[in-house]
Amino acid sequence: MPAGPTRLGKFELLLPIGTGGMATVFLGRAPVIEGVYRDVAIKLMHAHLGVDGIDGPGMLLQEAEIAALVRHPNVVTVEEAAVDPAGVYLVMPYVEGDSLAGLVRSELTSGGVIPRRIIARILCDALAGLHAAHELADEDGQTRNVVHRDFTPSNILVGVDGVSRLSDFGVAKVTSRIARTATGQIKGKIGYMSPEQVRTDPLDRRTDVWAAGVIAWESLTGRRLYASDEVGTMLRIAQDTPPRLQSVMPDISDPLDTAVASALEPDLKQRCPTADELRKRLTAAFEAQGGGGIADPGEVGAYVRRLAGTSLADRRERAAAVLKARRGVHDPATPSEQGAAKSAERLDLAKAAPPESDTTAVDFSRSAGNRPSSGKSRTIAFGVAIVAGAVTGLVVYAFRDPPMTAPSAPGSGAAASAPASSAPETPVVTAVDASAKPITAVTLKADAPIASVTIGERTVVIAAPREEVAIELPPETPRPALLDVVSSNRRQVQVTVEAGASTVDVSFAGATARPVSGGNAARVPSGGARPTGGGAKKGSTKGPKLGDYPGK
Structure with missing residues (x-):
């Protein structure tokens, strides 16, 4: 199907x-x-x-x-x-490459950070694109006052051509016209929000400059600037002055420390005024830092191919398998040949699914959800995991824990390349044939199409909602396991899967529709569930948490 x-x-x-x-x-x-x-x-x-x-x-x-x-x-x-x-x-x-978030994660798996020459070029390219968006004018030449509001590593795409590009204007705000965002509504990723964003004050381009400062700080250190939960992070953003780069990496030069700090100035009047000005300050600072200054596009492209080349080649192979299978289906052939073509497509794609999550978000080298039109197996590398469709009958959606990311040592420089890895804040989600369903799988049978399932900080969003979904829990998941289940019309119930449970009947009857945004749904228990083979019951409310670097 x-x-x-x-x-x-x-x-x-x-x-x-x-x-x-x-x-x-x-x-x-x-x-x-x-x-x-x-x-x-x-x-x-x-x-x-x-x-x-x-x-x-x-x-x-x-x-x-x-x-x-x-x-x-x-x-x-x-x-x-x-x-x-x-x-x-x-x-x-199509940008063939990886996101900045993906490159950072690849380096973190080997305990390193992106070489400073490389991050210098990526930041300066991204800031040039951001400034162009800020300067967008209308037909009369009046600046539209665009604020991106989601200037994050997930939305900076670094191509194998060595060029970095800004993407995803989905939550951008045009302040020169009536805002489409409700008063008091916060949009953006918590870890990259500015103080004025957290306070829901009026925003301008300096909000994006702050986010650029956070990206620079985290990319250079390999650490989260704010490693708290969402509430704690928002409080720190609103109340604290961010630590200076030199407090974490003493070998950072004064000009580079000052340039990054100018973007992370809580006082809007004191903050670096434009993305272009920050680009100029960072350019001068990286040149003064030593170590070769700023990489050229050729060097950046070679770096991306070194880190992401394997996953990009795998993507090409999987795309070729899809086209081959479709040709096999549509070409005149005997029924057995047509069946073999469909089978080959399914098997090839399942085998090609890379073993790794936000965003989010958009990871252009390793994310591969599962909403193909003919039911292929996929893995999502980061961002809010989205999987949909059936290979044959029921699909199993698997949460797999990514490797933990420890902060890099102060002063660490260029790091060795690492294979494609998953994001620390979002699970790998793999769709596999139900015939190979692992013993940790739990089947959810609902009275309405299921749009998403969340366990802890890991979310699977079903792009084509369905009433029956099999979830493979991480092996170490404690039982009972608490799941948040959201229907396609955004009604939410919270169920507890007991030890030994294999099937849970989920009822959205009486559940209240809740706003659902981004990854984790609000933990509000309502409705109910009927256990089969172990059972389920309503659980207690829980607050969402923010994952490790990088935020999706």
């Missing part, structure tokens, strides 16, 4: 390659002339958005409006936006 569309308009969908709270990004291809195609990235809004006051389509189309108008080599532009029965979608150039 198909899990979703294979085509959107003239575009063919091949593989899910990234995911966030609002949409899934697919590797696709667009026809140029007969028999010739070019790669594109297609961002398809989640099916469960656009209901109960969540303006998912409006947010996605706002992203299209901003990104289509910003023409800059360091910005991922939007080439086309359309509405399809499958949902609203955007078409963008």
Whole structure:
């Protein structure tokens, strides 16, 4: 049974390659002339958005409006936006590479950080793109006062061409017109929010400058600037002055320490005023720091290929397997040959699923959710995990713990390359054939389509909601296990899976619809569950927590 569309308009969908709270990004291809195609990235809004006051389509189309108008080599532009029965979608150039978040994680797995020459180029490129967005003007030449509000490592894409590009304007705000964000509503990732953002004060471009300062601080140190839970992080942002770089890394030069601190100034009047000014300060500081100054694009591209080359090659192989299988299905053939083609597609893609999570968010080298149109197996590398569709019948969604990320030692320099790894804050989610269901799997059977399941800080969002979902829990998950289950109309229940339980009947009857945003749903117990083979019961409320670096 198909899990979703294979085509959107003239575009063919091949593989899910990234995911966030609002949409899934697919590797696709667009026809140029007969028999010739070019790669594109297609961002398809989640099916469960656009209901109960969540303006998912409006947010996605706002992203299209901003990104289509910003023409800059360091910005991922939007080439086309359309509405399809499958949902609203955007078409963008495909950036082959990794996100800054992915590069940081790869280095952290080996105890290192991105070499300073490399991070210098990435930061300066991203700031150039950010400044271009800030300077976007209307038809009359008036600045639109765009605030990105989600300038984070997940949204900085670093290509194998050595160019870094800013993406995802989904929560951007245009302050020159009526805001689409409700008064008092906070949008963005907690760890990168500015003090004024936390206070819900009016925002301008300096909010994004603060986020750039956080990225610089964390990328250089390999640590989280704020390693608290969400409430603790917000309190620290609102009340504290961030620690200086030199307090963590004494070998940082005074100019670089000062440049980063100028972006992390709580007082708006004292903060570095523009992204372009911060880029200039960082450029001068990196040149004065020594160690070769700033890398050129060729060096950055080689670095990305070294860290992400294996996963990128795997993606190409999986895309080729999809195309081969589709040709096998559509070519004239005997029934047995057609069945073999379908089987080969399923097996090849399951085998190709990389063993690794936010975002979020969008990890363009290792994330690979599961919303292909013909039911392939995938792994999501980071961000809010999104999986959908069936290989044959029931799909098993597996939470797997990523490796822990310890802070790097002060003063650590260039680090060795590391294989693609999962994000510390989001699980690997693998869809596998139900015939291979592990003994730790629990099947949820609901009276309404399930849109997401959360355990602790790990969330699986079902892009094509379904009433029966099998969840493979991490082996060390204590029993009873507390699960938050959200329906496609955002009704939420909380269930406890007892030791030995294999099936849980979930009822959303009487549950109250709750706002659901990003990764973890609010922990509000309601409704109920009926256990089978071990049972389940309502559990206690729990507060959300923020994961380790990098925030999705």
